Amino acid sequence: MRLLLTSDTHLPKRAGRLPAPLLAELPRADVVLHAGDWADAAALDLFEAHSRRLIGVYGNNDGPELRARLPEVARADLGGLRFGVVHETGAARGREARCAARFPDLDVLVFGHSHIPWDTTALGGLRLLNPGSPTDRRRQPWCTYMTATIIGGRLTDVVLHRLPPR
Incomplete structure (x- = not known):
């Protein structure tokens, strides 16, 4: 199962359009996970139109x-793994312990808000992934998104993709 992870698209306010490489990835993914800050309903409509399944x-x-139209927290069983999606997880310091306590029933938590890519695992095994932002890099060197694969109930091939400068 191929996953596409993104967040903080901020369309059209901070970016007039979705970057072409990300737009091309949408229909290739079995599931697209978006961790909030769409900024406009047209952005959600765009993702729904081009995605096989959107969470x-x-x-x-x-x-x-x-x-x-959207929940604050979404949960889904994907390929034998329990996923959660939420926008904000608070400060970086203590994030793993805080999220593991808040989401003890998850294997993977996808989050956004900071625009800073993140990939760590909490003590109890919860994998935390923030794909950054494909449209607003803030203080990061690149705009980014992630892809991942689920094979045999395991998350593999987690890749942070850098987008070309606009």
């Missing part, structure tokens, strides 16, 4: 229309 949540920059 998304709202973020702090998402207004009432998006909040009516």
Whole structure:
């Protein structure tokens, strides 16, 4: 099972459009996970139109229309793994312990908000993944997103993709 992980697209406010490499990846993925801050319902519509299956949540920059269509936390069983998606997890310091306590029933938690790519594993085994942002790198050197594969109930081939400068 091929996964595409993204967050903080902020369309069209911070970026007029989704980067072409990410847009091309959407239909290739079996499941797209978006960790919030779409910023506009048209961005959600775009993802829904180009994705086989979309699991998304709202973020702090998402207004009432998006909040009516998306949950704050999403959960799904994918390829034998228990996934969660949430926008915000708080400060980096103590994140693993805090998320493991909040989500003891998950194997993988996808999150966003910081625009900073993150890939760690908490003591209890919870994998935490933040794909960064494909449209707003802030203080990061690149705009980014992630892909991953699930094979035999294991998450493999987690790759952080750097997008070309705009």
